[in-house]
Amino acid sequence: MGFNGIDGSLNQVGQIPWEYVAGYFIVALVIAFFLGKKTGGLGSFTTLDFVYIGIGVAFAVVWQWFIGAFLGGFLPGEVGQYINLGYIGGQLITMMVIAALVRKVGVGTTSFVVYSFLSDIFHYGFGGEPMYFIYEGLTYGLILDLTIAATGGNIFGVKSSMKASAEATATSGSGGSSNKLLALMIVEGAIVGFLFAFPDPIIYSAFFGPFINGSKVNWETIYATLTRFIISGIPAGALGGIIANRVSRAIGQ
Amino acid sequence: MALLDAVWVNVGSWFLFVFGLVTPLYLIFGYIGLTGFRDISRYEEHHTFYYRLNPLTKIIFTIVLTFVVAVTAWSIDLVIGLVVLSTYLTLKRGLRRLALGSALVFASVIGLAWYYATQTPYGLLMYAFYHICVASVSATPQPPSAAWMALFTPVWQWASYFTILGYQPVLTTQGLLYGMQVSTRAGVVLISSLILIMTSTPSAILRTLGRLKLPVVLIFALVVGMRTVPRIFDTLDTAVKVQFMRGYGAKANKVTRVFYLFGGVLTSIVPAMTFLFRGARNTAISADTRAFRAYKQRTFLKPFTFSKGDYVFFAIIAGLVALAVFSNLYGFGRAIPYSAVGSSCGATSTA
Numbered sequence: 001m002g003f004n005g006i007d008g009s010l011n012q013v014g015q016i017p018w019e020y021v022a023g024y025f026i027v028a029l030v031i032a033f034f035l036g037k038k039t040g041g042l043g044s045f046t047t048l049d050f051v052y053i054g055i056g057v058a059f060a061v062v063w064q065w066f067i068g069a070f071l072g073g074f075l076p077g078e079v080g081q082y083i084n085l086g087y088i089g090g091q092l093i094t095m096m097v098i099a100a101l102v103r104k105v106g107v108g109t110t111s112f113v114v115y116s117f118l119s120d121i122f123h124y125g126f127g128g129e130p131m132y133f134i135y136e137g138l139t140y141g142l143i144l145d146l147t148i149a150a151t152g153g154n155i156f157g158v159k160s161s162m163k164a165s166a167e168a169t170a171t172s173g174s175g176g177s178s179n180k181l182l183a184l185m186i187v188e189g190a191i192v193g194f195l196f197a198f199p200d201p202i203i204y205s206a207f208f209g210p211f212i213n214g215s216k217v218n219w220e221t222i223y224a225t226l227t228r229f230i231i232s233g234i235p236a237g238a239l240g241g242i243i244a245n246r247v248s249r250a251i252g253q
Numbered sequence: 254m255a256l257l258d259a260v261w262v263n264v265g266s267w268f269l270f271v272f273g274l275v276t277p278l279y280l281i282f283g284y285i286g287l288t289g290f291r292d293i294s295r296y297e298e299h300h301t302f303y304y305r306l307n308p309l310t311k312i313i314f315t316i317v318l319t320f321v322v323a324v325t326a327w328s329i330d331l332v333i334g335l336v337v338l339s340t341y342l343t344l345k346r347g348l349r350r351l352a353l354g355s356a357l358v359f360a361s362v363i364g365l366a367w368y369y370a371t372q373t374p375y376g377l378l379m380y381a382f383y384h385i386c387v388a389s390v391s392a393t394p395q396p397p398s399a400a401w402m403a404l405f406t407p408v409w410q411w412a413s414y415f416t417i418l419g420y421q422p423v424l425t426t427q428g429l430l431y432g433m434q435v436s437t438r439a440g441v442v443l444i445s446s447l448i449l450i451m452t453s454t455p456s457a458i459l460r461t462l463g464r465l466k467l468p469v470v471l472i473f474a475l476v477v478g479m480r481t482v483p484r485i486f487d488t489l490d491t492a493v494k495v496q497f498m499r500g501y502g503a504k505a506n507k508v509t510r511v512f513y514l515f516g517g518v519l520t521s522i523v524p525a526m527t528f529l530f531r532g533a534r535n536t537a538i539s540a541d542t543r544a545f546r547a548y549k550q551r552t553f554l555k556p557f558t559f560s561k562g563d564y565v566f567f568a569i570i571a572g573l574v575a576l577a578v579f580s581n582l583y584g585f586g587r588a589i590p591y592s593a594v595g596s597s598c599g600a601t602s603t604a
Contacts, residue, residue, distance in 0.1 A: 047545055048537035050470050054477025055529050059522075061478070062485050066281075066290060067518065081419070094526075101530065114474045121479065122294070122446055247523065251530045 014217035064090030108144025193237015366432035
């Protein structure tokens with residue numbers, strides 16, 4: 001057992017070559033650095049942003065370990081393999097809410113690093129770190145950051161919704177979302193849900209699992225898991241997009 | 254006779270199914286409840302052994318324990334878990350926290366062990382117990398062959414339609430042991446993690462992590478998260494009580510009340526989230542008025558020291574490492590390879 005319980009296996013049968021994974025993380029780091037440089041990085045974050053991250057991450061941990069984990073037991077085996085309630089509520093939807101509240105590049109990576117830390121304190125212990133910080137931050141977190149960058153900070157149509165509400169209020173109309181905005185929330189959310197389906201089966205199961213725990217790689221299982229995550233992730237992400245927009249507007253952020 | 258057998262199998266299967274599902278849920282929402290979660294996830298001032306330790310010592314303890322239970326047999330993990338759990342008696346309101354901690358860990362262990370015991374494919378058990386590689390492990394439960402069943406000790410034959418739920422056709426002793434190996438490991442880590450939460454103030458943890466040169470903004474977000482976890486349970490509790498006051502679950506009896514409570518929690522998540530996020534502004538103003546982030550590095554009023562108690566605890570930690578080494582030398586190491594979880598022998602590869 002190597003440093004901090006990291007097995008260090010790099011040549012398991014079926015394991016993705018470490019050069020590919022290293023290449024991904026180097027590219028991810030360059031993208032994160034470039035985006036951070038362009039947008040001011042964490043320096044542009046206000047104290048309120050960090051409070052949002054802290055509160056949101058606490059919700060993710062409570063959902064993942066204290067509610068979703070037990071709720072999942074009610075789902076029949078085959079359904080339960082498609083719908084991982086802990087992951088959908090904790091890592092996907094709650095993190096989307098945080099992203100919608102802060103809407104600055106870097107919030108995804110930061111939130112997932114803090115989430116990983118808080119999960120270690122409440123549930124996992126710190127074994128395998130810092131690999132989980134890196135893995136979660138630069139996969140799931142980076143996906144959220146890239147979505148924010150791609151939407152110019154208007155993730156899940158939050159800015160547009162607020163603008164529409166303000167205009168409707170000024171003209172004494174109703175402040176509801178238009179169909180176009182609703183479609184935007186759903187589509188963006190679905191894209192995030194789709195992209196979130198990839199890190200666990202591909203990067204974790206086929207690289208970090210063997211690297212950290214010495215677990216074996218089974219590509220048949222990986223493809224099956226990926227398919228299930230995509231099938232459940234797209235509607236869950238779409239729902240998350242709507243929830244993230246609504247919570248953000250309710251808070252007036 | 255055949256009819257009697259069929260009734261026995263069906264009634265027994267449903268009884269076991271409900272036991273595996275409802276026991277953890279009842280413990281979580283019926284016994285612990287939201288106030289219990291709040292109590293077990295927050296700091297309360299006290300002056301016994303754990304409270305005097307440096308938070309770093311407790312973090313090191315958790316890390317070491319994570320490895321010790323990962324390399325020892327489940328029976329040793331269980332003993333370690335019970336010993337650490339019994340030290341909850343030294344905490345503030347020790348008896349209540351022991352009861353809450355026991356219920357939480359028992360629910361987690363039962364829930365996890367039951368899942369693995371009933372749903373782990375036989376191919377994985379073959380690999381885990383007998384190191385026999387199976388080319389491919391099907392996600393759909395398959396009837397075991399006679400040759401395989403000769404190696405396993407059957408405990409219960411499920412009604413045939415239970416495979417729809419993902420259950421393997423027969424519950425085996427090996428499946429139960431496999432479940433225990435996975436779940437006791439997680440349970441012990443949970444017990445030790447809660448000690449850190451219950452006996453260290455968030456600011457003490459913040460100071461410790463600050464000394465480790467972690468970025469102050471990350472530590473700030475982390476500490477906000479730590480303080481928020483018990484508040485989430487508090488807020489959910491209030492939200493659920495308001496729903497009950499409005500008549501929700503008015504017809505519930507003692508048995509069904511837990512399910513209403515569970516439903517109330519689910520419908521309270523988004524309102525509780527909105528309520529706590531709305532309060533974020535006050536926390537931010539509070540931090541800003543104390544010049545948070547005015548300087549890149551923070552200063553420390555209290556010195557970072559290790560007390561005599563810390564050194565005693567380091568000796569205990571060293572003892573745990575020695576226990577792990579001797580356990581492995583004398584045949585009490587992890588007999589079941591954890592690496593088998595979620596995989597076969599890696600025979601199928603596309604890379």
